[in-house]
Amino acid sequence: MQNETITQAVSERYAKAVTTGEEMCCPTGYNHEELGKFIPEAVLKVSYGCGTPVGLTTVQPGETVLDIGSGGGIDCFEASRRVGPTGQVIGIDMTDEMLALARSQAPIVATNLGYTTSNVDFRKGFADAMPVEDHCVDLIVSNCVINLAPDKLNVFSEMYRVLKPGGRFTISDIVADQPIPNYMIHDKEKWGDCLSGALTLGDYWGGLRQAGFGGIHQVGFIPWRVIDGIHFLSLTLTGYKLPSASAQSTAHYATFTGPFSRVTDEQGHTFTRGIPQAIDATTEQLLLSAPYREYFVLTDSPIALTREDPRWISIRPESVPCVWEGHFALLTGPFVEACDDDDHTFTCGHPMEICSKTLDVLRNEVYRPYFAIINRAGETVTPQATTSCGPTDGCC
Numbered sequence: 001m002q003n004e005t006i007t008q009a010v011s012e013r014y015a016k017a018v019t020t021g022e023e024m025c026c027p028t029g030y031n032h033e034e035l036g037k038f039i040p041e042a043v044l045k046v047s048y049g050c051g052t053p054v055g056l057t058t059v060q061p062g063e064t065v066l067d068i069g070s071g072g073g074i075d076c077f078e079a080s081r082r083v084g085p086t087g088q089v090i091g092i093d094m095t096d097e098m099l100a101l102a103r104s105q106a107p108i109v110a111t112n113l114g115y116t117t118s119n120v121d122f123r124k125g126f127a128d129a130m131p132v133e134d135h136c137v138d139l140i141v142s143n144c145v146i147n148l149a150p151d152k153l154n155v156f157s158e159m160y161r162v163l164k165p166g167g168r169f170t171i172s173d174i175v176a177d178q179p180i181p182n183y184m185i186h187d188k189e190k191w192g193d194c195l196s197g198a199l200t201l202g203d204y205w206g207g208l209r210q211a212g213f214g215g216i217h218q219v220g221f222i223p224w225r226v227i228d229g230i231h232f233l234s235l236t237l238t239g240y241k242l243p244s245a246s247a248q249s250t251a252h253y254a255t256f257t258g259p260f261s262r263v264t265d266e267q268g269h270t271f272t273r274g275i276p277q278a279i280d281a282t283t284e285q286l287l288l289s290a291p292y293r294e295y296f297v298l299t300d301s302p303i304a305l306t307r308e309d310p311r312w313i314s315i316r317p318e319s320v321p322c323v324w325e326g327h328f329a330l331l332t333g334p335f336v337e338a339c340d341d342d343d344h345t346f347t348c349g350h351p352m353e354i355c356s357k358t359l360d361v362l363r364n365e366v367y368r369p370y371f372a373i374i375n376r377a378g379e380t381v382t383p384q385a386t387t388s389c390g391p392t393d394g395c396c
């Protein structure tokens, strides 16, 4: 199917939805009662997102925020409130009917927020060719849109182009636990349903990396639907257009504190917990970004950590029977590969089957941010049938 055919089908679908006000799409977590204090019902009614990219308190006063696929404007209006009157919000959408609704509501929202004029500019355009200047945006948000774009790699490189160095994105989108089969990809209707265009997390994450982003990690996860055995998940990811490395690098060594025993970062460096490793200025820049910062000790001279050090983090499985209940763990970044204390090696974006003991480990608060957990067995599993070893057998 041609890209133009897909785009036209998607646009017609959303034009119809906004005209009829029908319910569509995905799980979302916005509190409509709160937003209803300043956003008109006409906008809330056609909120078709799958997450809360603007509700994650990442938006700062005075920033310029870009919303890709702004629809009726819900995320733009919430961003408008958060950036304040000195900030600016740009919403891009390809569908005239969506733009018309969003533009008609902008003055009402501005009045409700006490602004003299609206700070939201709704522009007509495509996600893979955005009518936005280079390097002018602090934060890109998007809510359930990129899966609808046929050329995602171009969307990701457009995102990189318009962000300022040091800028970031927070996008909620639908991904799948396995490649979408051709019978779904070529079903025009299912594109509009956020199914046909869903990438695997591995491809999504890889595309963002290819565009140049770093520090890509999960900030939200909601299991959505299972269709023909394919799990569709709503994931919210954040990542950075890292600034160029400073010539004056201050740290020359990094020591990983855990909880993993070994990790490989996005630049391909492998760190073993507790062992200092020489780093250059580019790696220092990466390790200073939010998802890494907490778990690396950056120093001028090498510092080794022992198990006794309070910074050392290790979570071992309990000594209980091992039960296979159908759970699979998806490493969601920022590491390309990570190994736990039981010698399981997880690869970003690739579901790996885990037993009940490992599930408990990964549900620990220090591991939880790194994983999305799905269950492929559903109701069919019985604990008696799936216990593979006793507490001390060390089978997995």
Ligand SMILES: C[S@@+](CC[C@H](N)C(=O)[O-])C[C@H]1O[C@@H](n2cnc3c(N)ncnc32)[C@H](O)[C@@H]1O
Residues within 6 Å of the ligand: 007, 010, 011, 014, 025, 046, 047, 048, 049, 050, 068, 069, 070, 071, 072, 073, 074, 075, 092, 093, 094, 095, 098, 125, 126, 127, 128, 142, 143, 144, 145, 148, 149, 150
């Ligand atoms: C699922 S709705 C989400 C709308 C809004 N983000 C929200 O949370 O309510 C998808 C929106 O993205 C727009 N859209 C889809 N593909 C697009 C593309 N390639 N370029 C620009 N806009 C697109 C559609 O017109 C529609 O308004």
